[in-house]
Amino acid sequence: xxxxxxxxxxxxxxxxxxxxxxxxxxxxxxxxxxxxxxxxxxxxxxxxxxxxxxxxxxxxxxxxxxxxxxxxxxxxxxxxxxxxxxxxxxxxxxxxxxxxxxxxxxxxxxxxx
Amino acid sequence: xxxxxxxxxxxxxxxxxxxxxxxxxxxxxxxxxxxxxxxxxxxxxxxxxxxxxxxxxxxxxxxxxxxxxxxxxxxxxxxxxxxxxxxxxxxxxxxxxxxxxxxxxxxxxxxx
Numbered sequence: 001x002x003x004x005x006x007x008x009x010x011x012x013x014x015x016x017x018x019x020x021x022x023x024x025x026x027x028x029x030x031x032x033x034x035x036x037x038x039x040x041x042x043x044x045x046x047x048x049x050x051x052x053x054x055x056x057x058x059x060x061x062x063x064x065x066x067x068x069x070x071x072x073x074x075x076x077x078x079x080x081x082x083x084x085x086x087x088x089x090x091x092x093x094x095x096x097x098x099x100x101x102x103x104x105x106x107x108x109x110x111x112x113x
Numbered sequence: 114x115x116x117x118x119x120x121x122x123x124x125x126x127x128x129x130x131x132x133x134x135x136x137x138x139x140x141x142x143x144x145x146x147x148x149x150x151x152x153x154x155x156x157x158x159x160x161x162x163x164x165x166x167x168x169x170x171x172x173x174x175x176x177x178x179x180x181x182x183x184x185x186x187x188x189x190x191x192x193x194x195x196x197x198x199x200x201x202x203x204x205x206x207x208x209x210x211x212x213x214x215x216x217x218x219x220x221x222x223x224x225x
Binding site: 031041045048056058089095104105109 | 147149154155156157158159162201203211212213214215216217218
């Protein structure tokens with residue numbers, strides 16, 4: 001069964017450093033998303049991406065965050081200058097059409113120290 | 114008032130029991146309803162996807178949507194220890210690019 005692949009599975013970084021989280025969505029999917037889940041809290045929407053541009057972003061997704069789809073297969077989330085409160089599981093998701101269920105990756109656990 | 118309310122549990126049941134998981138929501142603009150299962154430190158896995166009010170069945174799982182009451186349910190029949198996980202309800206507004214709004218998740222433990 002097709003799956004969304006995320007790397008790395010765990011990343012530890014120092015506060016103030018830049019990190020890039022990588023995702024390979026399912027190949028024929030058109031809509032791409034990043035969500036995050038702080039330990040013990042809800043899964044929260046960060047950003048949606050369609051047709052090579054951001055289609056919606058949450059209040060969390062400030063100027064420190066950016067997304068890219070640099071080629072036909074990868075979808076990345078960059079955090080420019082990490083803060084302690086950015087520590088969370090980050091999930092990439094994709095879907096084929098609007099009226100369709102999402103497929104999530106297994107997540108990247110980001111720990112900022 | 115939160116957009117989506119879900120009792121976090123934990124819920125502990127014996128193997129073979131029928132499990133009932135529920136969510137309520139406040140905004141009638143929600144049109145699509147999903148249930149995800151999440152194992153510890155893994156991504157959410159889609160279990161059920163429904164659009165209209167009524168029931169949808171898939172194996173041991175039944176999803177129920179009551180739009181008039183703004184209430185959705187997931188029933189698990191003949192529960193197994195492998196069903197032990199956190200169950201997340203999630204909803205989408207009509208239109209837009211369909212961001213998911215999640216409930217807090219209910220932690221379920223099925224003991225042999």
